[in-house]
Amino acid sequence: MEQKSKRPTIKQVAAAAGVSTQTVSRVINDRPDVAPDTRERVKQVITEMDYQPSALARSLIQQRSYTLGVVTAGLKFIGPSRTLNGITCAAEQAGYSLLLKELPHFNTNDIVPIFNELISHHVDGIIWAAPEIGSNRDWVDNFSYELDVPIVYLTMEPREGISIISMDNYVGGQLALSHLLEKGYRHIGHIAGPMDWWESQQRFKAWKDTLRNAGIEGNDNHWVEGNWSSASGYEVTQQLFQKYPEMDAIFAANDQMALGALTIVHQKKLRVPQDFGIVGFDNIPESEHFWPALTTVQHDQHQVGTLAVHEIVRIIESFRNNESPEYKTILLTPNLLVRNSSLK
Template sequence: MKQKRRITIHQVADEANVSRQTVSRVINNRPDVAPETRRRVLEVIERLGYQPSAIARSLIQQRSYTIGIVTAGLKYIGPSRTLNGITKMAEEMGYGLLLKELHGFKTNNVDPLLQWFLSRQVDGIIWAVPEVGENRDWLKDQLPDLPVPLIFLTMRLQEGLSIVSVDNYLGGRMATEHLIEQGKRNIGHLSGPLDWWEARQRKKGWLDALRDADMEAGDECSSEGNWSSRSGEKAFRQLLGQYPNMDAVFVGNDQMALSVIQIACQDGIKIPDELAIVGFDGIPDSAYYWPPLTTVNQDQYRLGFTAVQTLVETIEAWQQGETDLEPKTVIIEPELSIRESTVSTNQPD
């Protein structure tokens, strides 16, 4: 089949009866074009299906239309879903991606990584690595020397940093308050690794909700996993041993929570009558276990989506010379998906 010929800027100019320079100004949204001329050029562009060359556009505007992404690794469900959102929005906004995986969360030598991105002339960077230990503080020291904007994902709010994050503390409170509303009085917590800021925030939400309700929240009421299903099994066994009166548990992520459901069923514990269970993440699998898992849905796809929007807005401002903008903070509120792991229903035959 004969390949369709690519429409050129010259054809658009001829059809709209304007110069090639005028078409270029319309494409780049320059203000020095009469409204009627702009309307006519845009109509021709749409009718002919003209697509400006990304290479030509970057040369004209001295931009690469490329975003650098530093990720925690795709073995984790959360970062994978966040990257899906980043990819979708970047494509919609006309940006390509350069991806680097940070294998050690606690590394304090990120300069080679930043220089790698800068050597490839990225327009901005999204730092999608969990806040573990002091890894954000090391990076923060290098920000004043960066010639491009950088957005952090999922970290504590800090002055001078642009951050897009889920409210993990609120999610922990929501989960615990829901269990209290179900009449549960001995609510344990199986946390993620507590050197992760997200895990600490979720635990604090659990702790504060219990204290506000004048309920028990001693050391014996919690145990710690590392986000994996296997660690969830071990930490749940530990929690059962040290907190035998537990009638509900808020688990720091869905992967560990699903292993808690499995162990509880194996041990003959009736869910939710004898043990109600809430997870955190909202992964698709959480709806397909029995009983389906009540979970705090943090919408990591939306997190990635919003990060790109926020970064591109900043890039556009920098292109106009506004490099002294106030850092942007966007906090996404999670939602509680209530299912049968906390609300009584008939078990299947």
């Protein structure tokens, strides 16, 4: 039985290209100190021989693991899962593996064991992808500065001295309210997400501020709090109609709750959008198949994950080059997808 040929070694590649193993290593690691013709010759030999550098050898030589730690929570929700998909794709393209830790619940503050495990696996950097909820970021101002590995945070209130990537939830809320007002709706209620979530707070603030700027005061009778689920949207919309009977539109903080609200509106025999307008948030795949199709704020959570990897790699490289990295907040601007649920 014919045996499979062994994988080529770096010595065999060097011999075939007529260079030293050190030169092959420099080409693999994209070092600048290689002549262009030599670089091309080595790359051609690598391709012809189908040489695959050893990740373990590379990590030992460069004293780095090419592994990123990712801390997330709530993967059953569409937002965190979309973000993780973006992280996974970008990390693969950048040549990094991932070590994933999912928090047992969103508001955990017992983060020392998580960091200990990630650091014990020699991760080069950490992406903290769990959203800011309640006091689950209280540790950031102290503990994170004691770590020897860089961290990029996702979906939290901007702070000085750390890198944060998030969607601009406030702008998203403004887009939704401005659209409803432009279409002639004046009694616009709000279904908020859980109000200990920073994202919910930003969308609520946009609802209240945009109404006030239009000369309309939103008060406690004009909004209710859901828990992101369609069932909660259904339940709290009934409560909202009792408190705000003249309501002629709803801005829901996510599409699932908007679906629950839409069901109640249909049950009340109100025509959408002629009698009643609805706008959601997230642009879940099902939203265009609601009846009528749902106007919604679209934000690219996959892109949040992609940018997180780019940022953490940038910071890692700054440290390796003995440079002081720039820490910054990146807020991605959402857009409004206008569909039939609000076209009065």
